[in-house]
Amino acid sequence: MERKATTVIVVRKDGKTCMxxxxxxxxxxxxxxxxAKKVRKIYNDKVLVGFAGxxxxxxxxxxxxxxxxxxxxxxxxxxxxxxxxxWRMDKALRRLEAILLVADKNHIYLxxxxxxxxxxxxxxxxxxxxxxxxxxxxxxLYRNKTDMDAKEIVEEALKxxxxxxxxxxxxxxxxxxxx
Numbered sequence: 001m002e003r004k005a006t007t008v009i010v011v012r013k014d015g016k017t018c019m020x021x022x023x024x025x026x027x028x029x030x031x032x033x034x035x036a037k038k039v040r041k042i043y044n045d046k047v048l049v050g051f052a053g054x055x056x057x058x059x060x061x062x063x064x065x066x067x068x069x070x071x072x073x074x075x076x077x078x079x080x081x082x083x084x085x086x087w088r089m090d091k092a093l094r095r096l097e098a099i100l101l102v103a104d105k106n107h108i109y110l111x112x113x114x115x116x117x118x119x120x121x122x123x124x125x126x127x128x129x130x131x132x133x134x135x136x137x138x139x140x141l142y143r144n145k146t147d148m149d150a151k152e153i154v155e156e157a158l159k160x161x162x163x164x165x166x167x168x169x170x171x172x173x174x175x176x177x178x179x
Contacts, residue, residue, distance in 0.1 A: 006038055007130030007161045007168040008050035010103045011138055011150045012123035015179040017103050018150035019048040020158050022130070023171035025055065037173045043069040046104055047076060048175050052128035053098030061087070061100055065111075076104045080117045088115035101127050105179045126157070130165030134158055151176055 005026045010019040021038035024031055038058065039050040043066055051058025061083070068079035080102060087093045093113070100111040108125050110118040118125075124142055126135040138157035141148055148156065154174055162170040 005167045006052045006128035007126065007134050007158060007165060008038060008052055008101050008128050009126040009131065009134040009138055009154055009157050009161075010048065010050070010101055010108050010124070011142065011153045011157075012103070012105075012108065013142065013150040013153065015105075016150045016176055017048060017105055017108070017123075017178075018154045018174060018176040019050050019101065019103060020151075020154040020172050020174035021050050021128075022158060022162060022168045023173060024167065024169035026167060031169075034169055035171050039173045039175050041175050041177065042066045043074060046074060046177060048103045048177060050101045050127075051098045052101075052131070054096070057096040057098040058100070061096060061098055061111075065100065065102065074104075076102065076107050076109070080109045080111050084111050084115050084117045087111075087113045099127050101125060103177075105177060128168070130161035130168035133164045133168075134161040137161065 008021040019039050023035040025033040025036045072078040124138045134157040137160040141153045162168045
């Protein structure tokens with residue numbers, strides 16, 4: 001389930017994990033907000049989470065993830081799996097139209113309502129309508145041994161995505177955690 005209307009990307013490099021998203025919210029064919037915050041730090045600022053899709057749905061899922069993290073004492077893998085299971089099995093939750101990108105200092109996951117908990121092979125992952133553009137840009141920067149740190153790669157990848165994807169703007173929220 002690829003959702004339109006945003007770009008969220010995460011990169012881990014040199015002991016830092018950075019996640020960023022654009023700020024555009026569209027409704028139909030109109031932009032209604034330019035500075036939405038789709039990325040947050042949760043669980044005592046140890047976990048980054050971002051969403052693509054419906055804002056209320058994404059925020060509700062962020063709250064559920066944080067409760068799962070508390071329940072499983074910060075174990076992101078267990079919290080992600082349990083959230084995905086609950087999301088897939090619960091009749092009301094199945095109607096939520098969003099997808100999550102989550103990361104801590106050790107793991108990066110995509111979590112969907114289809115029961116997916118996907119960890120990338122490289123420490124880079126992106127979601128949303130501009131996600132593939134940002135992912136390609138970030139992989140190129142990461143693989144070519146640039147001097148850019150994780151935050152700079154995220155920012156440049158978002159900038160490139162915003163130049164291509166009509167659902168992505170150049171008003172970014174970027175959050176970072178360190179080992």
